[in-house]
Amino acid sequence: MLVVIANDIPPAVRGRMKLWFVEPRPNVFVSGVQDSVADDVVTYLYNYCPAGSGLMVFRKAKHTPGYKILGLGDTKRNLIEIDGLQLVQEKDGVL
Amino acid sequence: MKDKYPFLYLERGRLEVDDSSVKWIDSEGNVVRLPIATINTLLLGPGTAITHEAVKVITSANCSVCWVGEDSLLFYAVGKSPTADTRNMRAQMLLASDDKKSVEVARRMFARRFPMADLAGKNLKTMMGMEGYRVRELYEQKAGQYKVGWKGRCFQPGKFEMGDITNRVLTSANAALYGILTSAVYAMGYSPHIGFIHSGSPLPFVYDLADLYKEKLCIDLAFSLTYDMAGQYNKAKVASEFRKRVIEMDLLVKVGQDIQSVLVGDNYVSGDCK
Numbered sequence: 001m002l003v004v005i006a007n008d009i010p011p012a013v014r015g016r017m018k019l020w021f022v023e024p025r026p027n028v029f030v031s032g033v034q035d036s037v038a039d040d041v042v043t044y045l046y047n048y049c050p051a052g053s054g055l056m057v058f059r060k061a062k063h064t065p066g067y068k069i070l071g072l073g074d075t076k077r078n079l080i081e082i083d084g085l086q087l088v089q090e091k092d093g094v095l
Numbered sequence: 096m097k098d099k100y101p102f103l104y105l106e107r108g109r110l111e112v113d114d115s116s117v118k119w120i121d122s123e124g125n126v127v128r129l130p131i132a133t134i135n136t137l138l139l140g141p142g143t144a145i146t147h148e149a150v151k152v153i154t155s156a157n158c159s160v161c162w163v164g165e166d167s168l169l170f171y172a173v174g175k176s177p178t179a180d181t182r183n184m185r186a187q188m189l190l191a192s193d194d195k196k197s198v199e200v201a202r203r204m205f206a207r208r209f210p211m212a213d214l215a216g217k218n219l220k221t222m223m224g225m226e227g228y229r230v231r232e233l234y235e236q237k238a239g240q241y242k243v244g245w246k247g248r249c250f251q252p253g254k255f256e257m258g259d260i261t262n263r264v265l266t267s268a269n270a271a272l273y274g275i276l277t278s279a280v281y282a283m284g285y286s287p288h289i290g291f292i293h294s295g296s297p298l299p300f301v302y303d304l305a306d307l308y309k310e311k312l313c314i315d316l317a318f319s320l321t322y323d324m325a326g327q328y329n330k331a332k333v334a335s336e337f338r339k340r341v342i343e344m345d346l347l348v349k350v351g352q353d354i355q356s357v358l359v360g361d362n363y364v365s366g367d368c369k
Contacts, residue, residue, distance in 0.1 A: 064099060064100050064101075064133075065100050065130075065133055080127065082103055082104075082105070082127070083102065083103050083104055085100050085103060085134070087127050087128070087129065087130075088127065088128065089125050089126065089127050090118075090126045090127065090128065091124070091125065091126040092124075092125055
């Protein structure tokens with residue numbers, strides 16, 4: 001399972017994505033592709049989406065916690081890792 | 096348990112609850128929400144504060160809390176929900192209370208460490224005697240390998256400074272190993288109090304398990320460091336070298352697999368503990 005959410009995707013990339021994904025809502029892409037194909041798709045997206053796309057990729061993972069989150073470009077919340085677990089940092093520094 | 100994330104180590108910050116979720120505020124004011132229902136144990140290091148409400152929410156999600164020393168090298172206390180899953184502890188108790196099965200577990204533990212030894216049919220006392228002999232031999236061999244003088248293991252509680260360097264490294268590395276293992280044992284829902292080889296001491300199961308890893312993590316470390324440190328005991332170096340080895344051998348993942356395989360043997364079928 002691979003889910004991609006984006007703010008804005010170049011039309012050419014969107015066209016290519018439709019080879020694997022359905023787009024149930026604008027800029028939400030869902031697909032059932034597995035391991036190696038998923039790797040290719042993610043690499044493709046990383047190569048062809050500009051930083052402003054605000055790309056978020058969710059991948060199913062074999063090991064706990066069962067998912068992997070990949071982000072590209074400007075997102076307001078930072079992804080951090082504590083002891084290998086991906087967590088979201090909601091607020092930076094200044095109290 | 097297997098699907099949950101094994102543990103998170105947190106230090107220098109505060110655990111609070113708002114909107115019924117648990118949030119971690121670190122010393123720099125960064126806020127991270129923790130999906131505690133998907134985490135097995137929170138290891139709280141020095142400088143952590145936790146609110147009463149946070150404990151309530153965390154335990155109701157069946158996540159246990161351990162208070163540990165710096166980098167989880169020492170273990171102080173554990174907080175577990177009274178309704179926590181007891182399946183593993185029950186399996187451990189059943190094995191320990193059956194004399195025949197308990198010796199089998201001990202034999203599997205010895206077989207791990209001395210794969211060449213013939214342990215078939217031997218009782219616990221004989222095996223412990225064989226172990227003592229082999230461990231003394233191991234000390235001698237490591238002393239020879241690293242060209243370090245060795246007058247035997249000596250450990251006097253409260254007189255740490257009195258020991259020679261090798262013994263001091265051994266003592267502190269052992270303590271650190273016990274800390275890590277105690278958290279791991281609790282995190283997996285076993286009891287550190289029910290052992291198969293050791294008995295009577297406060298944490299026999301932890302000592303049983305520690306013996307599986309001591310050769311590489313403590314004994315080899317102690318002799319190699321004695322050689323390196325050349326007469327000057329260096330606490331920071333011991334801790335960092337020890338940590339390096341723990342990470343290298345992926346101890347926390349390994350200990351989970353090892354406990355299952357020594358308790359029930361390698362013919363273990365998931366979910367079946369008979």
